[in-house]
Amino acid sequence: MIQLFNLNSKNILITGATGVLGKSIAQYLQKQGANVFLLGRNEQKLQLVKKEMTGSGKAEVLQADVTKEEDLRQAVEKLKGMTDRLDVMINMAGGNMPGAVIGPEQTLEDLSSDAVDKVMKLNYQGTLLPIKIFLSLLNSGQLASIINVSSVAADRPLTRVLGYAAAKAGIENLTKWLAVELAQKYGAHLRVNAVAPGFFLTEQNRNLLTINEKELSPRGEQILAHTPMARFGEPDDLHGAFHWLSSDASKFVTGTVVSVDGGFKAYSGV
Structure with a gap:
């Protein structure tokens, strides 16, 4: 049983590693013995996260914008100088912005199309592009797990929140598409799943x-x-789901979305 959940020496790449949730997951996985590669836009913030890591695994920094292919290509070349494989990829990068949310006194006509485009690009493209660029390291022939991050908003649209919910719905569809595509084209050693958090207090x-x-x-x-x-939710409420999907305990699980939401999606309101 212990061996099923063993993460010792697994190489795990985490995008969005400086956010509240990404940082917490990175710290937890490193304490389980995993080697974590922290990817984000801000080098200074990444170094601060690395400095706070206290686990037994290694911690390294990769500076890149997940929406820019050239950034990611430079990051993957740097990573290839450190390791010849990735066992797990966690796509935490994402977020929302004010213009893509309709205010309490606003209507659809007040929505910023530019802001919606940016939110869609950050969340959807910011998940797809890293998978595309780092796929060669994931496809080493060993078991590998890609974990995307969705949201309860993906299939329970929230009032006033448009771009973010649409992007997360796209990520759930992408997750299922990739689960089939990668298994059929590359082999059953590649799995793709998603975690859909509920409401967590973040920045x-x-x-x-x-x-x-x-x-x-x-x-x-x-x-x-x-x-x-x-x-x-508290950040550590997510640790178990990410641990399971990162481990061999979930080796026959692919194309699945795991909700961690305190029952929000299950409740009909009556």
């Missing part, structure tokens, strides 16, 4: 869900009223 949604970080906003109250476990 991007804290102001929407709380008031001055001390009390719930009306939207935050409404969300918790529709979450059977009646709380927001």
